[in-house]
Amino acid sequence: MSGLVSRALVKEAVVGPRAGVRARLAAVALAALIFLALYLVLNIRGDWQFAVTRRLLVVGAVVLAAAATGGATVIFQTLTHNHILTPSVIGLDSLYVLMQTLVVFALGAASPAWTDATVHFLLSTALLVLFAGLLYQRLFRSERHNVYVVLLIGLIAGTFFQSVASFLQMILDPNEFLIAQSRLFATFNNVRAPALALAAGALALAALYAAPYFKYLDVLGLGREHAINLGVDYNRVVRRLWLAVILLTAVTTALVGPITFLGLLAVSLARQLLRDYRHATLLLGTFLVGTALLGGGLLLVERLLVFAVPVSVIVNLAGGVYFLYLVLKESQA
Amino acid sequence: MSLDKRNALQLAALAATLLALSLASLFVGVADISPVDALLFRLTPIQKQILAITRVPRLLSAVMAGAALSIAGLIMQQLTRNKFVSPTTAGTMDAARLGVLVALIAFPGATLLQKTAIAFAFALAGTFAFVRIVERIKFKNATFIPLVGLMFGNIVSAVTTSVAYRYDLLQSLVTWLHGDFSMILRGRYEMLYVGVPFILVAYVYADRFTIAGMGDSFATNLGLNYRHVVNVGLVIVAAVSAAVVLTVGSLPFLGLVVPNIVTLYRGDNVKYNILHVALLGAVFVLACDTLGRIIIYPYEVPVGLTMGILGSGLFLLTLLRRNARGAQAA
Numbered sequence: 216m217s218g219l220v221s222r223a224l225v226k227e228a229v230v231g232p233r234a235g236v237r238a239r240l241a242a243v244a245l246a247a248l249i250f251l252a253l254y255l256v257l258n259i260r261g262d263w264q265f266a267v268t269r270r271l272l273v274v275g276a277v278v279l280a281a282a283a284t285g286g287a288t289v290i291f292q293t294l295t296h297n298h299i300l301t302p303s304v305i306g307l308d309s310l311y312v313l314m315q316t317l318v319v320f321a322l323g324a325a326s327p328a329w330t331d332a333t334v335h336f337l338l339s340t341a342l343l344v345l346f347a348g349l350l351y352q353r354l355f356r357s358e359r360h361n362v363y364v365v366l367l368i369g370l371i372a373g374t375f376f377q378s379v380a381s382f383l384q385m386i387l388d389p390n391e392f393l394i395a396q397s398r399l400f401a402t403f404n405n406v407r408a409p410a411l412a413l414a415a416g417a418l419a420l421a422a423l424y425a426a427p428y429f430k431y432l433d434v435l436g437l438g439r440e441h442a443i444n445l446g447v448d449y450n451r452v453v454r455r456l457w458l459a460v461i462l463l464t465a466v467t468t469a470l471v472g473p474i475t476f477l478g479l480l481a482v483s484l485a486r487q488l489l490r491d492y493r494h495a496t497l498l499l500g501t502f503l504v505g506t507a508l509l510g511g512g513l514l515l516v517e518r519l520l521v522f523a524v525p526v527s528v529i530v531n532l533a534g535g536v537y538f539l540y541l542v543l544k545e546s547q548a
Numbered sequence: 549m550s551l552d553k554r555n556a557l558q559l560a561a562l563a564a565t566l567l568a569l570s571l572a573s574l575f576v577g578v579a580d581i582s583p584v585d586a587l588l589f590r591l592t593p594i595q596k597q598i599l600a601i602t603r604v605p606r607l608l609s610a611v612m613a614g615a616a617l618s619i620a621g622l623i624m625q626q627l628t629r630n631k632f633v634s635p636t637t638a639g640t641m642d643a644a645r646l647g648v649l650v651a652l653i654a655f656p657g658a659t660l661l662q663k664t665a666i667a668f669a670f671a672l673a674g675t676f677a678f679v680r681i682v683e684r685i686k687f688k689n690a691t692f693i694p695l696v697g698l699m700f701g702n703i704v705s706a707v708t709t710s711v712a713y714r715y716d717l718l719q720s721l722v723t724w725l726h727g728d729f730s731m732i733l734r735g736r737y738e739m740l741y742v743g744v745p746f747i748l749v750a751y752v753y754a755d756r757f758t759i760a761g762m763g764d765s766f767a768t769n770l771g772l773n774y775r776h777v778v779n780v781g782l783v784i785v786a787a788v789s790a791a792v793v794l795t796v797g798s799l800p801f802l803g804l805v806v807p808n809i810v811t812l813y814r815g816d817n818v819k820y821n822i823l824h825v826a827l828l829g830a831v832f833v834l835a836c837d838t839l840g841r842i843i844i845y846p847y848e849v850p851v852g853l854t855m856g857i858l859g860s861g862l863f864l865l866t867l868l869r870r871n872a873r874g875a876q877a878a
Contacts, residue, residue, distance in 0.1 A: 299695045300632060364867055366632065367808060371860045371867075374800040378856025384722045385850075392719045476702065483695060524710040532706035535699045539681065542696065546685045 236491045243488070243503040250510030251277070257518050275415070276406040277513065280471050281481070281505030283418050287463040288478030289494065289501050290425075290456050293436050295362055298486075301479045302464040304366060305350055306373025307343055308473040312399055313380040314342055319395040320383050336410035339469035340417075346372075347461040355454055400525035401472035403513065414470040418463060425459030428452045432494035474527065480534040481505035487541040508534050555820075562827035566611070569834040573607045574599070576838055578846045601734045609737045610729060610837050610851075611830045613792045614802060616743045618829025619750055619822060620785040621803030622811075626761040626818055627781045631811075633694045635789040635803040638782055639701035643674025644790050646708045648724055652717060664739050664794045671790030674704060679782050683775065693778070727797035727852030729837050739795045743788040747826075750784050754819035757781060761816060797852060801859040802829050809866060832859065 251274050259266045284301075291302045303309075318328050327334050350372075354365040384392060398405075431452050434442045443449045467474060478501075485500035486492075512530040520529075575583050579598045585591055591599070620635035647670025651663035658666070678700050682693055712718045750757075759767050760777045767774045789803065806829045810821050833851065836858050840849040 297630065297632065299630065299698060304632060363631065367805075368864060368867060370632065371801075371805060371863050374804070375856050375860035378727075378800045378852050381722055381726050382850065382853040382856075384719065385726050387719070389719060393716065396713075396718060479698070480702075483699070524713055528706045528709050528713070531702045532710075535703040535706065538699045539696070539703070542685050543681070 236489050236496055239488055240496070240500060240503060243500070243507055247503055247507035247510050250507060250514050254510060254514045254518070257514075272406055272408060272411055273403045273513065274510075275411055276403045276471055277509045278506055279411070279415055279418060280401075280403075280467050280474055280477070281509055282422075282502050283463040283467040284474055284478035285481045285501035285505040286422070286498055287460045287467075288482050289498050290432065291460050292482065293432050293494070294453060294456060294460070295366065296436075296438065298483075299479070300366075301476065302460055303468075303473070303476070303478075304373070305347070305369030305461075306376055307347060307464055307468050309373040309376035309380065310343060310346055311339060311468050311473055313376040313383075314339060315398045316380045316383045316387070316395055319391050320387060324391060324394040332405055332407040333409045333413075336413065336469055340414075340466060343465035343469055344462070347465045351458060351461055354457065398472060401474040401477075401527040403471055403509075403526065406470065410470060414466050417466045421459050421462040421466070425456055428455050429494065429498070432456075436492070436494070472527075476531060477505055477508065477527070477534075480531065480538070481508060484508075484534060484538055484541070487538065487545070559823060559827065562824065562831060566827060566831050566834065569831060569838060570607055570611070573610065573834055573838050574603050576841050577603065602732070605734050605737050606729050606732045606837075607834070609732050609740050609796060610833045612740050612743065613796045613799060614830035614833030615826035616740075616747055616788045616829075617792050617799060617802040618806040618825045619747055620788045622807040622818065622821065622825045623750060623757055623781050624785050624803070625807055625811075626757050626816065627778055628694045629761055629763070630694055631808055632804075633697075635785045638694075638697040638786060639674050639678050639704055640671050640786045640789050641793055641798070642701035642704040642708065644668070644671040644793050645721060645725065646670055646674070646704055648721060648794070649708050649712055649717060652720060653711075653715060660736055661739065667794050668739065668742070668790050671786060671794070674700075675782065675786030675790075678786075679779055682782070683779070725793060725797050726850060727799045727855065728850040729796060730848050730850065732796070737795050739791050743791040746784045746787045749780070751819075751822060753777065753780060753784075754822050758816065758818045761818070797850075799833065800852065800856050801863065802833065805859065805863050806832065809863060 255267060255270050255274065288301050292298050292300060318326065322328055324330070328338055329335060350365065350369055353368065354362070384395070387395065431442070431447050434445050434447055435449075435452070435456075437445075439449060481501045481504045482497070485497060485504045488504070489496055489500045491497065491500075508530050509526070512526045512533065515529050515533075516524060516526045571583065575581055575586075577598075579595070581591065581595050581598065581603075585595070586599075617635060624633050624635045624638070625631055644667050647667030648663070650670065651658060651666040655663065655666065678697060681696060681700060685692070685696065708721075709718070712721055756772060756777045759770055759772050760774060760781070764774050767777070792799070807821075807825050810825050810828060814821055814824065833855070836855040837851045839858065840851050840854040843849055843854070
């Protein structure tokens with residue numbers, strides 16, 4: 216342990232911390248750009264304009280999802296002081312899965328709530344925001360809010376949604392299950408322009424709302440007492456950040472499906488890669504890593520594997536293996 | 549009231565509830581078996597057979613599953629010092645899922661117990677791989693174990709999902725792993741007994757888990773072989789949860805919420821809590837299962853569902869009430 220620390224100190228003194236971090240950030244950004252560019256232009260048969268317009272929508276959804284989940288997860292982990300949590304712990308993913316199952320089960324796959332992308336997006340957003348809003352209200356009703364208890368409540372609600380969904384999936388007609396299955400994984404190809412525009416607007420508003428408070432994140436990471444002692448208006452700042460996290464997660468989930476594991480993956484990889492715990496770097500790094508992961512995943516799934524697996528599966532596989540590789544490599548050094 | 553006395557009272561109340569529920573579980577069902585007849589040894593051979601083949605195995609498996617999975621959760625949360633870690637965080641559940649898939653594809657002709665054994669072997673192999681990884685990495689802090697576990701489980705799960713997706717077996721996996729006691733018969737649930745010796749070891753190690761929960765350096769300072777205790781804990785957790793998940797299916801709440809509710813009221817001493825956790829888990833599973841058998845009698849609602857609904861209601865109520873009281877006190 217001490218050997219590691221001293222080596223890091225020496226390295227920092229010689230190269231300077233920022234130079235290394237910048238180089239790595241640039242490398243990740245380059246990778247993300249290359250993946251997305253390849254995704255845009257590779258394998259186009261027929262009308263270029265049509266294909267590129269269609270694919271730009273997917274790229275837009277990827278960038279949006281990477282930014283929103285990545286940002287929400289970083290802030291969430293700082294607020295809860297827990298590096299393995301993602302906002303999905305409060306049950307939003309499970310609620311989305313339950314909703315999809317329920318729609319197919321009760322209304323059938325031909326109803327507009329399933330087939331019309333805009334209706335589907337609005338319905339999902341309304342439901343998720345409603346649920347998240349109730350939880351948020353619960354969290355801040357009293358001055359001395361207890362984050363632990365609220366997370367536990369979210370967790371319980373999530374388990375409830377999950378067990379109902381799993382029961383419905385068990386008794387679902389196998390053909391209908393196959394239809395429902397397509398939305399039980401995150402997907403970018405169902406995204407249509409109106410939903411994307413709405414989501415982008417909502418996410419931008421949420422981000423703008425929280426942006427003035429980003430500068431407090433480093434101090435909040437020190438803990439409540441330290442933050443208050445250093446002059447942060449703790450309750451007000453934390454309240455705004457929570458609201459932003461909840462909105463970001465709800466809207467992204469409604470747009471592309473249960474994607475929140477991506478956030479955890481991206482944050483953990485960014486932490487391992489960058490070794491920089493300032494939130495400005497971490498937020499940017501998480502966004503770039505997330506974009507690169509999703510872009511690479513899409514490229515692989517659509518251009519090489521021809522949709523044999525959902526993109527989230529590839530992203531989780533590749534990202535997870537890379538994470539373990541980084542962790543093990545670090546231990547051998 | 550003194551602490552010891554209150555402790556004993558709580559345990560006695562839980563034990564009495566468990567006994568009452570056990571009797572109810574034995575005598576509820578389509579075949580009519582009266583407790584009076586049973587007491588007076590007036591059962592017909594068929595009634596005896598029904599008891600031996602389905603009722604008793606069902607009762608035993610519910611109690612074992614409830615107690616074992618709750619204890620596994622308690623240990624896992626203590627070792628990782630993280631209240632949001634469930635016994636399946638160490639990749640066990642994902643490895644078991646992969647095992648089920650392999651059994652379904654490669655050995656379609658095998659009996660259920662054989663398939664379960666295959667899946668169990670996968671779950672254990674997965675856990676050993678995980679323990680090896682944890683041994684090789686440098687500990688940064690306790691959150692690192694569940695993080696690596698999540699990543700590891702996720703990799704395994706990605707492999708499973710991509711294969712199952714190709715063979716259209718996702719629904720079969722959901723069905724297999726949905727918590728359900730109605731298929732528990734003599735000859736199909738014995739896998740659960742594998743968990744019993746592990747639970748006994750857990751009791752012996754309880755104090756060591758408490759100390760390990762105080763962190764690496766503190767534990768080492770007190771003369772504890774930290775790595776060894778963590779590894780023992782992980783193996784216990786994996787064996788127990790694999791046995792339960794594969795025979796009964798996944799039971800929501802047990803590993804996560806039961807230990808949380810108990811430690812919320814009683815603090816983090818494992819030995820002091822372990823009996824409470826075990827009894828509360830068993831009572832909870834048995835109550836949900838029995839309710840599921842009564843509610844649409846003569847049909848059944850799987851325990852995964854009753855547990856999901858009843859459990860969330862009950863635990864939410866507990867939490868909110870406690871929270872309201874805490875807010876008043878503050």
